[in-house]
């Protein structure tokens with residue numbers, strides 16, 4: 010038996026680890042295009058950027074791990090797969106797993122290639138951004154998604170003037186409810202971060218290096234540093250090129266198999282039907298998703314075919330605020346508040362059109378979030394009045 | 410460098426010399442040791458770095474409210490000596506620390 014995994018990120022490393030945990034004895038090879046040791050991504054826009062986490066502590070799995078577990082790691086970009094011969098990069102495979110992740114969406118406006126216009130996904134990019142933050146007084150951040158908001162908080166804490174440009178009408182519109190978005194915005198505002206909402210970017214001005222950011226309404230913001238954080242696109246070109254179905258990610262079935270039974274896809278790159286959400290196709294960008302899909306696939310590849318049905322969960326740190334999300338909400342969901350934002354500890358319960366709980370967003374409530382994971386996984390129908398009632402025993406409901 | 414012994418659920422000890430300033434979790438991850446998952450990398454989010462502290466418990470950093478809250482949700486049984494290892498930052502005084510790893514983290 011021979012498993013080849015494309016990628017060396019969170020999903021790929023966990024799959025290799027889980028296969029060995031499950032006593033899989035065959036060969037395991039990881040092929041990744043990034044040089045150097047594997048690293049953890051969440052810290053890049055949080056503790057590492059802030060200077061609280063040192064570079065060696067970013068390591069995801071050390072060299073010793075791969076040696077002890079007989080996991081081969083090859084540094085190369087995979088550009089072709091011979092599906093008929095079941096070969097990739099000169100290696101035969103019984104199972105090929107695409108854990109290719111995602112990459113940052115690029116801006117195509119004039120000047121996007123100027124020195125000083127940067128992005129953040131990899132460790133080298135985080136190192137470079139950290140150095141630039143230390144050497145300048147202002148940063149313009151394009152996009153008020155998770156990465157944009159986290160970097161805004163860090164940069165402001167480091168003493169920079171921070172200006173966020175967002176084309177939508179509010180922060181984190183795709184990911185969180187209005188009350189949570191407002192709460193985070195208020196904290197950023199209090200910390201000195203300024204926002205331009207509904208603002209289209211016209212271009213970056215400069216000769217060789219950045220001098221200013223131009224908005225479509227004519228506003229010019231002088232700056233030598235701009236971070237483009239407008240979301241990611243799944244790495245699926247390889248899959249598409251060899252004829253596998255792709256859409257929002259590499260399309261896989263409930264057991265994470267692509268349209269070729271010998272090839273699976275996991276992590277940020279994979280789009281799959283989620284049983285907890287009426288088998289709606291989702292693609293989830295989170296550590297939880299990468300790790301749990303890797304564990305699920307390790308079962309399937311070791312003879313226990315398993316449907317992937319874990320509840321997605323996610324976290325973000327901004328200033329002194331810990332946001333945790335259990336489940337996936339949709340923009341049309343009803344948002345019901347439990348607890349009080351004034352006290353800095355509350356949750357927002359999101360109900361879908363049928364009144365079923367789709368997600369719970371918690372602010373500074375680690376325990377509530379843990380309980381919410383169990384609760385949302387049951388997708389119960391709840392009345393807004395029950396959610397608002399502090400006496401109503403939600404924890405008991407989760408355990409019932 | 411304090412020597413920390415990690416005891417696996419089936420009783421197998423592994424002794425590691427961990428640099429001062431690193432946590433018990435970071436020491437295990439850096440050595441590629443099994444049994445501590447640490448999904449969140451030490452951010453006090455995941456509760457998958459659970460250990461049972463067998464020696465020197467009093468010398469360890471005190472437990473914060475968030476750690477206490479998360480320990481209520483570890484997968485294995487929470488005991489009196491349960492801690493989240495990402496919070497156990499090591500100093501010279503921790504020479505000889507012994508932690509036992511729980512049956513499961515996820």
Ligand SMILES: Cc1cc2nc3c(=O)[nH]c(=O)nc-3n(C[C@H](O)[C@H](O)[C@H](O)COP(=O)(O)OP(=O)(O)OC[C@H]3O[C@@H](n4cnc5c(N)ncnc54)[C@H](O)[C@@H]3O)c2cc1C
Nearest residue numbers: 016018019020042050051086087109110276277294295296
């Ligand atoms: C700055 C930042 C902060 C984040 N914060 C959080 C957080 O707080 N909480 C959370 O849950 N999630 C967070 N995430 C998201 C999380 O990191 C991702 O969901 C996770 O990394 C996905 O893992 P993956 O293995 O699917 O993909 P990746 O980690 O992206 O790994 C994919 C790897 O495959 C390689 N690759 C792709 N194509 C090829 C090819 N053809 N040949 C060879 N190699 C290839 C890529 O170079 C990459 O190394 C954050 C992400 C970033 C960037």
Ligand code: FES
Nearest residue numbers: 451455456458495
């Ligand atoms: S590593 Fe996640 S809580 Fe300790």
